[in-house]
Amino acid sequence: MPDGRGWAIREYVPGDRAAILELHERVFGTPLTAEQWDWQFIRRPFGPGPIIWLATTDDGRVVGHYSEIEVPIWRDRQVTPGAFSIMSMVDPDFQRQGILRALAERAGPELVRRSITMSIAFLNDNSFPLYTQRLGWRPIEPTVPIHVSVLDAGPIAARALRVRPLARIAAVAARPLARVVFRAPHDRGDDGLVVTEVSAVDERFDGLWAAVRQGVAQATDRSAVYLTWRYLESPRTYHLDIAEEGGRLLGYIVTRAEDRFGMRVGHIVELVVDPGRVDVGDLLVMRARRRFGEEGCALATALAPSAGGVRATLERGGFRRLPGRLMPHGIRACVIDRSSRTGDLAASDGWFLSWGDHDVG
Secondary structure, eight states, X not given: OBOSSSEEEEEOOTTOHHHHHHHHHHHHSSOOOHHHHIIIIISOSSSXXXXXXXXXXXXXXXXXXXXXXXXXXXXXXXXXXXXXXXXXXXXXXXXXXSHHHHHHHHHHHHHHXXXXXXXXXXXXXXXXXXXXXXXXXXXXXXXXXXXXXXXXXXXXXXXXXXXXXXHHHHHHHHHHHHHHHTOOOOOOOOTTOEEEEESOOOHHHHHHHHHHGGGOSEEEOOOHHHHIIIIISSSSOOEEEEEEETTEEEEEEEEEEEEETTXXXXXXXXXXXXXXXXXXXXXXXXXXXXXXXXXXXXXXXXXXXSGGGHHHHHHHTTOEEOOGXXXXXXXXXXXXXXXXXXXXXXBGGGEEOOHHHHOOO
């Protein structure tokens, strides 16, 4: 029903995909492929279908989009329906008209009907005030830090100093400093561990996650079904390396590399390690650094929660916290609890978060 301002709210119907992709490019300036969209919203293994609400003009143009994609969440020592809130967007010509708030409110009853009492979102500086001040979301605090490791200071210096002679001088000076600040221990070998890249997951991943999540309060439930969809069926290219000993799965790491900020950047997207084997995490991080180096990455990044021992493993592996002032833009993990349960979901110490929770495209 039109609201008197030239737009109306309606639920997504099959056939809206092309208009949604056009809106994405108008808002973010980057294309989203039909393959990516289908993987994200249609080919998910969880829930009956996407939760998408749109704002459209009288002539049918899509000018607003709000969606949540259902995923299982580990909470209170059980798996419960949850969701990622992703791809919230409003056409620049229609912003500051209350569209996003109207869309989120219309999605609420469907979330309740599906018993989705808890959702996660990573918000930028533009959306953070609306979500937290008007929609009831809370920031997960203290902020889960981003850790980085400089692998080659040359490209970073070249980007920071665009005058080439100065950049070359800065690179020469920065490289030894970076090796000290981001020093990683020497890779001492596998000590009996077998590290291999795999293209499929099996029931051992469920067993490993069952052991890890006992020390975790909240997390996306990283089942074999979830991992298969999230990484192995994604249109993007991920590397999944596992560490085994005598056939027993002791840990895995998911990585990918991309061109960003004018350089090649590697990401540790996921790191899950048997709680009693810190050596496994150390080995997997070292192998990831080696792969990033082979792929020409100047910088490596990872989200670093304290839960699951991830932060400690990254810091032993030469990663350091990225100061907030160096962030190219704000990224805030937030949560909403629609249940009547007790417990503070906004306390970051209980959260196991990774780039896989943020980078759902």
